[in-house]
Amino acid sequence: MPDSPTSTRDRSRLKHSRRALAHSVSPAAWRSTLEFRRADPTVAIAVRVGLAGAIVLVAGGLLGRTEIAGFAALGSLAAAFLRYEPYPRLARKLAGVAGLIVAYTAFGAALGVAGAPVWTQVVLVSAGAGIAYWLTLVFGITGPGPVVMIFAAAGAAGFADTWADAASAAGAAALGGLVGWAVAMAPALSHPHSPSRVAVARALAAVSATEQQGDQAVAAARALITRARETIALTPQRRVDEHVHELIALLDAAENALCGRESGLSRQDDFARLEAELRKVRSDIRTPRTPDTPLPVSASSPDYLRAAMDKALWFSASRMAVASLIAGMSAVAVGLDHPLWAILGTIATLQGVNYGHAVQRGIQRLLGNTAGALLAAAVIFADLGYWPLVVIVVACQTAAELTVTRNYALASTFVTAMALLVTSIGHPAGTGIAAARVGDTLVGVVVGVLVAALTIRPDDRHHLTAPEPTEKSAD
Template sequence: MNDFGRHDLLRALSPRGWWRLRPVDRAWVSALRAMVGANIVLVAVVIAGHTELAPAAAFGGMTAVHARFEPYPVRARVLAVIGAGLTVAVGLGGMASAAGWGPLPVAILVAAVAAAAKLFTDGIRSGPPGGLMFVFAAGTTSAFPVSWPGVAAQVGAAAAGAVVACAVALSGWLFFDHDRTRTTSWRDGLRAALHRSSHEWPRALKVFAAVLAAGLLAHALGLGHPYWATVAAAAILQATHLQHTMHRFLQRVSGTIAGVLVAALLLTLDLPQPVRLVLIVVALLGAELTVIRNYAVAMVFVTPLVLLLGSLSAPVDTVTVTTDRLVDTVLGALIGLVAALVRPGRGYQLA
């Protein structure tokens, strides 16, 4: 690979156009399907009084946000492996917590999950959100104390969430969209990605290094939620080229700032649990409607969603948790951007 010239680098780092809204077809259909599929098990475990299982159920349910626009034969295969992978990520994070792992091994685990998820999702061309949810799942579950029986319960909740999400996502197969013209051979794509000469390996290693650095630095600085920094670093590096990475950086930071303000207001109101559940469901719908149009707008919904979800199982201090969210996100996003600048590629649109 040739190094960037100065002109290429300046073009890649230009912020121009990061605020634009992209047109999307069938946004409402896919967003509603994702909202329903992702939240059924989450709502069920909260109503049943098992709020400690809410994050695991939510991560399993996030299977529904993948392969939104694929024809059903492709969607079925992709969602099956995504759902299994998210369940494994929840299990790995829970096992690290139950085993009492320290910051270094946890950071290595989350970084390894991030790299494997990047390699895997790029290989099968799963599309947005790529490997991000795997990092979020492993990082979050590793951060909260849990017993070994609790790990089994988390895995069960995640698996249930994934199964329900798949069922909802595929529910229209008998009635709609029998188009097979876009069916892709994802096994061939995965084999190509795993080949030792594949360009996917350097990208996966870059994600590993950035996520590891974000986790360790956030812990060293004493930040309250280091896994949020790892998620931010991974999110920035899901982009397909350096220019996209720069836009993603600006969008994640600006959207998080606005989202933190919304979340602070909602948390200050000390809303009853049923209202918070409704807001979580609505926030996911908003995120799904806007994520492909503009990532910054989606983050305005995602940030309150995450903070409200965390408030279901235990009371939170509004100032502390919103500050942590903002600082961790900026730190992780900066590390992700710096990692993207290391050997960026031949052209300003290459990763």
């Protein structure tokens, strides 16, 4: 008797999930964690994020409020979100990010004050992880993701015993968020064209790459050209100058190159040179342009309502919430001391753009957390005092931003060390906190990879090194 189409699809999906799980323990998956990618300019951004953290930590020390300085540092991490977003949009979105960090800090503090049982905390924080992830998807909030919000909630839940504690933690996060917003927006005064320059550089790189990658890269190049035009269109009118017209001329040349028309620029050589120049913090580039090149009159506004109704985003957020719940409950069941931290490992894993990327992030998170926990344990054991801790935390924060777009394992090392040291500032802990972090991360990553494999899309085959054989239906 022939199998029904449904049973055939089920078998095919199960086989796909099995192959996905096999990939997670394959040598190729673990080798990929050592890859260092080329990245856009990060030094200036890393310095700004480190500066924001330094400001609030120094202020906390001078005011004698070291117990809440860590929450201010978490609020200042708003500066790490939304790299290269046009400044008019950055101002609005970054305020929303800072507000979310404050809201989750207050949420976690309320759980602590209420004396909520650990099982209740896991359920509510897992739901919060799904909501935070959904919001980042709907509003296009790039950067560390909901990990910062959930870590703030977990830290506040362990810190707050009274409503005064809750108010102090939330207030510190709010002040930190304000500092992070101000520091991130400051370059709008001195380098207003930086987001446009980077967007154009990405477009030129994509167009140049089509010579090696062929037609399959053309669509991506066109999308980046469109994104760059929208970024330029958001330039405030008072900031429109000759350099803006030069950037538009470069995009015109890139579009002409895609269409096979002469543009006065050699795609491979000139585009590579101009891309490198655009990635520098300079404004002296000179390129061929038509004097009357028109400016785009407007940029399309994101359709947030349509995104909010997208079933795929609801599925991703629900998957995040369920996986977080499983990870947290598993951590409680095996007796780990900080089960809410297991949720962080799951979030980091499931933020991958596809299954292969999710596995890579999970492995990198585990390796980085282990190295970072050892580093933090050594510092905690040395008992250096508040001010040396501030220097180390700021250094780790800056190093994390320098490496996050190049290798997530290395960045996660610095992030973990920073997180554990910030936690030790507000709530003194022994070196055992490092082992707890590794155990929780292991649970979170394993759950994240399992859930990702079981919910893998049928067309997601980026992790496969060879074409998957087709399933033949039974006669």
